[in-house]
Structures are given as C-alpha cells and as structure tokens.
Amino acid sequence: MDFKPCVTIRKEWDIVGARQLGRKHAKELGFGTVDQARIATAISELARNIYLYARTGTICFEVIDELDKKGLKIVAKDNGPGIRDISQVMQDGYSTSGGLGAGLPGVKRLMDFFEIRSDSEKGTEIEAIKWLR
Amino acid sequence: MRIPILKLHNYLLISIQIDLDDQSAIQFQEDLLNEIHKSGATGVVIDLTSVDIIDSFIAKVLGDVVTMSGLMGARVVLTGIQPAVAMTLIELGIHMHDVPTALDLEQGLIKLRQELEG
Ligand SMILES: Nc1ncnc2c1ncn2[C@@H]1O[C@H](COP(=O)(O)OP(=O)(O)OP(=O)(O)O)[C@@H](O)[C@H]1O
Ligand SMILES: [Mg+2]
Numbered sequence: 001m002d003f004k005p006c007v008t009i010r011k012e013w014d015i016v017g018a019r020q021l022g023r024k025h026a027k028e029l030g031f032g033t034v035d036q037a038r039i040a041t042a043i044s045e046l047a048r049n050i051y052l053y054a055r056t057g058t059i060c061f062e063v064i065d066e067l068d069k070k071g072l073k074i075v076a077k078d079n080g081p082g083i084r085d086i087s088q089v090m091q092d093g094y095s096t097s098g099g100l101g102a103g104l105p106g107v108k109r110l111m112d113f114f115e116i117r118s119d120s121e122k123g124t125e126i127e128a129i130k131w132l133r
Numbered sequence: 134m135r136i137p138i139l140k141l142h143n144y145l146l147i148s149i150q151i152d153l154d155d156q157s158a159i160q161f162q163e164d165l166l167n168e169i170h171k172s173g174a175t176g177v178v179i180d181l182t183s184v185d186i187i188d189s190f191i192a193k194v195l196g197d198v199v200t201m202s203g204l205m206g207a208r209v210v211l212t213g214i215q216p217a218v219a220m221t222l223i224e225l226g227i228h229m230h231d232v233p234t235a236l237d238l239e240q241g242l243i244k245l246r247q248e249l250e251g
Contacts, residue, residue, distance in 0.1 A: 037221045044186060106227075
C-alpha cells in the first residue's frame with residue numbers, strides 16, 4: 001500500500017487535496033463510509049484553519065497499529081500566530097473570521113482523540129485520532 | 134470549476150458533482166443569484182446526491198445561498214444529502230434548521246410545487 005504521509009497546505013485547493021488523501025487512507029485502512037466522512041471533514045476543517053490563520057502548514061497521517069487497536073492519526077501543524085486561549089476557540093460559535101465557529105469543537109466530536117498544543121512562538125499543532133472498530 | 138445551472142420552467146436545477154473547494158462554492162453562490170435575477174425563477178433545487186463531504190465552510194455557503202435566494206424571492210430546496218454527510222453535519226454542530234430539504238430531486242420539485250403553487 002503506497003502511503004503518502006504528509007500534505008503541505010499552501011493554497012486553497014490544498015484543503016481539497018488533503019481531505020481526499022485522508023479519505024483514501026481511511027478507506028484503505030477499512031473505515032466505513034460514515035467514519036470516512038468524519039475523517040475527511042475533520043481534515044478539511046484543520047487544513048482550512050491552517051490556510052486561514054497561519055497561511056501555510058502541513059497535515060500528516062500516521063497509521064497506528066497496536067496489539068489491541070488500530071487507527072488513523074492526523075497531525076495538523078503550522079508556524080502561525082498560535083492560539084492564545086484554547087478553551088475559548090473550543091466553544092461552539094467562536095470565530096475570529098466570521099465563520100460558523102464549528103471547526104475545532106466539531107473536529108473534537110468527529111474524532112475519538114483530540115489535542116491542541118499551541119504557543120505564539122512555535123505556532124499550533126493539533127493531533128486527532130480515529131480508532132477502527 | 135463552474136457548476137452548471139439548468140432552467141426548467143420557473144425552476145433552476147443544480148446537481149453538484151464536484152468536490153467543492155471554497156472558491157468554487159463562492160463562485161456558485163454568485164452564479165446562482167445572478168441566474169435567479171436573470172431568469173426570474175421562483176424555485177431552486179440543489180441536489181447533493183454526489184457530495185460526500187460538507188464541512189463548516191460549505192455548510193455556511195449553502196445556508197447563505199438559501200437565505201440570499203429567499204431575499205430575492207426564490208425558494209431553495211436542498212436534496213439528496215447522503216446519510217454520512219447528515220451525520221457529520223450534526224456532529225459538527227450544524228443543524229440547518231431553516232433550510233428546506235427533500236429526499237431526492239423528484240421530491241424536491243414536488244415540495245417546491247406545493248409551496249409555490251399551493
Ligand atoms: N491553526 C490556527 N492558528 C491560529 N488560530 C487558529 C488556528 N485554528 C483556529 N484558530 C482560531 O480559532 C478560532 C476557531 O476556529 P474554528 O475552526 O473552530 O472556527 P472558524 O475557523 O472561525 O469557523 P469555521 O471553522 O466554522 O468556518 C478561529 O476563528 C481562529 O481565531
Ligand atoms: Mg475553522
């Protein structure tokens with residue numbers, strides 16, 4: 001199985017490229033249609049946030065294959081301005097760009113594991129995992 | 134990429150067949166409003182049968198299209214939303230309460246006819 005681990009987000013169309021690649025990985029791993037849609041949607045949200053708020057960054061994929069569980073990990077990374085108040089951006093409806101503010105809280109609900117690390121010097125790194133059931 | 138808009142009597146029919154990037158979504162919004170203005174259409178069906186992802190941005194554009202068309206006097210019905218898409222939308226927290234929907238294109242047209250011709 002050829003596995004392309006990372007996509008660079010630089011232009012708007014890369015958002016589509018990232019979610020299509022993520023869906024392909026999810027499908028190959030054996031995720032069902034609904035989980036494929038959840039994963040593709042989560043990637044779309046994370047990639048758009050990179051494009052909008054940090055200009056450039058990467059979305060990387062990792063297959064987790066442990067004895068008792070298997071899953072797909074998504075890591076969204078940028079060197080942008082960072083997120084000062086993480087609890088604030090995790091509230092439904094909070095947006096600094098006139099969006100719905102559904103992105104980050106939505107990704108958390110779509111995925112099984114979700115973690116943000118961010119500071120104003122290094123930028124933002126978001127890790128999300130979906131487990132295969 | 135431009136999304137074709139078909140005219141049928143007083144209705145406009147659109148079937149979205151591509152993976153919508155942000156630019157195409159915005160372009161579609163603009164094209165549809167212009168077409169409503171030009172044709173005087175009173176009803177619009179946007180069929181989403183082939184769409185396998187709607188994220189928060191596309192959902193916002195679609196919701197806005199419905200509101201904007203309404204302001205211009207045209208009623209929009211969204212049809213054919215896939216089960217997986219409906220589930221992810223709700224998990225994203227997007228409920229689209231005010232957006233008229235129908236199972237498929239045919240039901241969408243019936244709904245419009247009932248509402249517009251009473
Ligand atoms: N990678 C990032 N770097 C810096 N700030 C970010 C980043 N991602 C999100 N944010 C901040 O968090 C806020 C909330 O993000 P979220 O994705 O939930 O909503 P949104 O992007 O504003 O709207 P939506 O995603 O619904 O279109 C953003 O408005 C932005 O201020
Ligand atoms: Mg967002």
